[in-house]
Amino acid sequence: MSQATPILHMFAPQKHMSPFDVNMAADAGFKVIIPYSNVDLGEVTGLVQDAIFSRPPEYGIRTGVFIGGKDAMLALDMMKAAKEALVPPFELSVFADPAGSFTTAAGMVACVEKLLKQKHKRDFNGTTVAVFGATGVVGFASSVIAALEGARVRMVAHRGVERVVKAAAVAKERFGVELEPAPGETPEQKSEIIKSAEVVFAAAAAGVQVLSAQEIQSADKLLVTADVNAVPPAGVEGMELFMNGEPLPGCQQTLGVGPLAIGDIKYKTESGLFKRMISSTEPVHLDFRDAFALARSFVA
Numbered sequence: 001m002s003q004a005t006p007i008l009h010m011f012a013p014q015k016h017m018s019p020f021d022v023n024m025a026a027d028a029g030f031k032v033i034i035p036y037s038n039v040d041l042g043e044v045t046g047l048v049q050d051a052i053f054s055r056p057p058e059y060g061i062r063t064g065v066f067i068g069g070k071d072a073m074l075a076l077d078m079m080k081a082a083k084e085a086l087v088p089p090f091e092l093s094v095f096a097d098p099a100g101s102f103t104t105a106a107g108m109v110a111c112v113e114k115l116l117k118q119k120h121k122r123d124f125n126g127t128t129v130a131v132f133g134a135t136g137v138v139g140f141a142s143s144v145i146a147a148l149e150g151a152r153v154r155m156v157a158h159r160g161v162e163r164v165v166k167a168a169a170v171a172k173e174r175f176g177v178e179l180e181p182a183p184g185e186t187p188e189q190k191s192e193i194i195k196s197a198e199v200v201f202a203a204a205a206a207g208v209q210v211l212s213a214q215e216i217q218s219a220d221k222l223l224v225t226a227d228v229n230a231v232p233p234a235g236v237e238g239m240e241l242f243m244n245g246e247p248l249p250g251c252q253q254t255l256g257v258g259p260l261a262i263g264d265i266k267y268k269t270e271s272g273l274f275k276r277m278i279s280s281t282e283p284v285h286l287d288f289r290d291a292f293a294l295a296r297s298f299v300a
Helices: 019-028 041-053 057-062 072-084 098-120 137-148 162-175 187-196 213-217 259-279 288-299
Strands: 007-011 032-036 063-067 093-096 128-132 152-157 179-183 199-202 224-227 244-247 255-257
Touching (some): 007 041, 041 063, 072 093, 072 098, 093 259, 137 152, 137 162, 137 199, 162 179, 259 288
Parallel strands (some): 152 179
């Protein structure tokens, strides 16, 4: 294993790199961390090649690029550009986790999958999943992960279905999954979606309640509801921060997974992927699929 100093270059398309991610990288073991802000997609190739050509090839496994931001598609495009900029044997590792969304989505899906297996002897294959906040980074990533596991995923639109239609088209093109856009702007539309759902992912903006207790209690088929919102009010009324498999208030069968239960797995997953970059014997390229595989190991 190379004894070269672990160096991490962190690309942020926005004004600032997330302090959360910087801290996570430092605690995982990177010794030198350099944030870059306002990075454009077209600049990725030059930055990556500066990083790889400035170190001997055997130091490549101790050199990493982290891609942040708040846009899942842009992060994946930047990751693709970074991989295409490599010139073997000059290589490095790349990890994309915009707004922590890939590891958060991985943690949420893994926690729900565990409950489905433990309490209902089933998994996501054939399960109907409704995703609220589906056009956000966490909602989009969790939709794709669940669909890759065989779920029937409905992406709920609360401000016009056009954005959800576009997101579903992107998911099909990039990952070969079918996601169903579903209008959910009216109480009647939302009620119809909830009544046919077996799993709900609540991934809307912080402090926005998307489902009331009455809506949850009226959903006869609903087995598990997960909520990533830790800012009051909860995204799902009655959801407690640390809830991890307990029934939601007034429900016999609907189990809740709260944001801090999800956050615990998210934290371990992001840290674990940073550590994999440092310890691997060859360069690695990590996105939400790798995050989900690792998150599964933490909830098992």
